[in-house]
Every structure is written in structure tokens, then in C-alpha cells.
Amino acid sequence: MSKLYLVPTPIGNLKDMTFRAIEVLNQVDLILAEDTRTSGKLLKHFEIVTPMQSHHMHNEHKTVHAIVQKLKSGLNIALISDAGTPAISDPGFLLTRACIENDIEVECLPGATAFVPALVNSGLPNDKFVFEGFLPVKKGRQTRLSLLAEETRTMIFYESPHKLLKTLTHFCEYFGEDRPIAVSRELTKLYEETIRGTSKEVLEYYTNKPPKGEIIICVSGKTSYS
Incomplete structure (x- = not known):
């Protein structure tokens, strides 16, 4: 019976690749990659020669049906993103949903996900938290921030380097200048750092x-600091 495997890949340090991930990528018939050039380097490092096909946010709506048909024909397929676990702020949800609707088995391997070490390392409460991913760039941003100002759980955001100052400025404005936060960047890499305050x-x-580098922001919930 065919299966779709969601396979996490390292967020920086190649030593975080699991033995099982390598085994699955070697055994499947096809690997779907967010960026074949980036993933090509990873596969070459681990001497994986499985054929690879592009599957990213700009083409996933168009390619899902064809991939489902390949799975129905008996192929086993693995989906990987550039870094971390597929479908977490990366392509994967649409294909997973389509497979479930077509009674195709889906299995997600455990592995690297950037926000987990960032949360644990932040020193902020992690018994309850909410993952927000990337904030809206323009439309809906202020509305979202206004709603999150009342959030009592620790909040986790992804952000790009060139937008970090804008986002931190908005956090000061909507959450207050005294709200405890932690910014982690370059996790698992040589220049990894976490700034808290x-x-x-x-x-x-x-x-x-x-x-x-890649940035994760953890923000204390409202009741955690008031």
C-alpha cells in the first residue's frame, strides 16, 4: 500500500538528520522538495539518489492532484521542505489533506522543528503556547496584533531579518514595552544566539x-508578566 511520508530535515546542523529520515528518503520512489537545489545539497551529503520533484507554495495547488494519482498508482512518496518539518509554515498541508480525503496513508516522522528549541530555550512558560508563524505583512496585521495583545499563552512567531525591527516595534506598541520576549536566530548553526529581555x-x-539568519520570536502571554 502506498504512503506519503512527511520527513523533517535539519534546520541548520546536518547532524540533526535522523537515521530514520535517511532510511525513508532512500526507500521511497520519489522525493518532493520545496527547493530542489537546496535539498539536492542535503541529499548529496547523505548519498541519497532518489529522484526529486519540485513542490512549493507557488505550484502546490496545481500539482496536488497529479501527486495523489502517483500515490494511487502505488508509488511511495516523501515530502521535505528546505528546513524543519513540512507543513509548518511550509508546503504540506494541502497534499496531506488531499491524501486523507483519498484514503492514502500519511506518516509524519519526528524531527527538527525550529520553534520547539526556541520556545524551550526562551525561558518563557511553555506548558501552554500558541504558534502564530509569520504575521500578515499588511492586510490584517493590526487586527491580528490587537487580538494577540490579550493572549495569555506564550506566543511564537517566525520573522525574516529585514522585518524584525518593524515587528519588534509593533510588539512594543501592541503588547507593551515591558513584555518579556526572546529572539532566537541561527538555531543549531555556528552563530546561534538567543537574546532575552x-x-x-x-x-x-x-x-x-x-x-x-532565520529568526524565531517567543513572546510572553499577557498574564505571565502582569
């Missing part, structure tokens, strides 16, 4: 030291 303090830090 109030939203104002962290904004001042990155105003003087422009950030680079």
Missing part, C-alpha cells in the same frame, strides 16, 4: 546590531 530592550539590541 523586554520588547524594548530587545528592539534596542537589534537596532544597534542588525540581525541575520
Whole structure:
């Protein structure tokens, strides 16, 4: 019986690739990759020669049906993203849903996901939390921030380096300058760092030291600091 495997890949350090992930990628008939050039380097490193096909946010609506047909024909397929677990702020949800609707078995392997180490390392409460991913860039951003201002659980956001200062400024405005936050960047890589403090303090830090790399922001919920 054919199966779709969702296979996490390292978020930076290649040593975080699991033995099982390598085994599955070697055994499936086809690998769907968010960026075949990026994933090609990973597969080459682990000497995986399984055929690869592009599957990203710009073409996933068009390719889902064809992939489902391949699975129905008996192929076993693995989906990987550039880094981390597929479908977490990356393509994967649409294909997973289509497979479930067509009674095709889906299995997600455990593995790297950037927000988990960032949350645990933040020092903020992690018994209850809400993952927000990327905030809306324009439309809906203010509405979302206004709603989250009342959120009592720790909040987790992804952000790009060139938008970090804007987002931290909005956090000061909507959540208050004294709200405890932690910004983690370059997790598992050589220059990994986590900066903790109030939203104002962290904004001042990155105003003087422009950030680079992948960024995860953890923000204390309202009741955790008041």
C-alpha cells in the first residue's frame, strides 16, 4: 500500500538528520522538495539518489492532484521542505489533506522543528503556547496584533531579518514595552544566539546590531508578566 511520508530535515546542523529520515528518503520512489537545489545539497551529503520533484507554495495547488494519482498508482512518496518539518509554515498541508480525503496513508516522522528549541530555550512558560508563524505583512496585521495583545499563552512567531525591527516595534506598541520576549536566530548553526529581555530592550539590541539568519520570536502571554 502506498504512503506519503512527511520527513523533517535539519534546520541548520546536518547532524540533526535522523537515521530514520535517511532510511525513508532512500526507500521511497520519489522525493518532493520545496527547493530542489537546496535539498539536492542535503541529499548529496547523505548519498541519497532518489529522484526529486519540485513542490512549493507557488505550484502546490496545481500539482496536488497529479501527486495523489502517483500515490494511487502505488508509488511511495516523501515530502521535505528546505528546513524543519513540512507543513509548518511550509508546503504540506494541502497534499496531506488531499491524501486523507483519498484514503492514502500519511506518516509524519519526528524531527527538527525550529520553534520547539526556541520556545524551550526562551525561558518563557511553555506548558501552554500558541504558534502564530509569520504575521500578515499588511492586510490584517493590526487586527491580528490587537487580538494577540490579550493572549495569555506564550506566543511564537517566525520573522525574516529585514522585518524584525518593524515587528519588534509593533510588539512594543501592541503588547507593551515591558513584555518579556526572546529572539532566537541561527538555531543549531555556528552563530546561534538567543537574546532575552523586554520588547524594548530587545528592539534596542537589534537596532544597534542588525540581525541575520532565520529568526524565531517567543513572546510572553499577557498574564505571565502582569
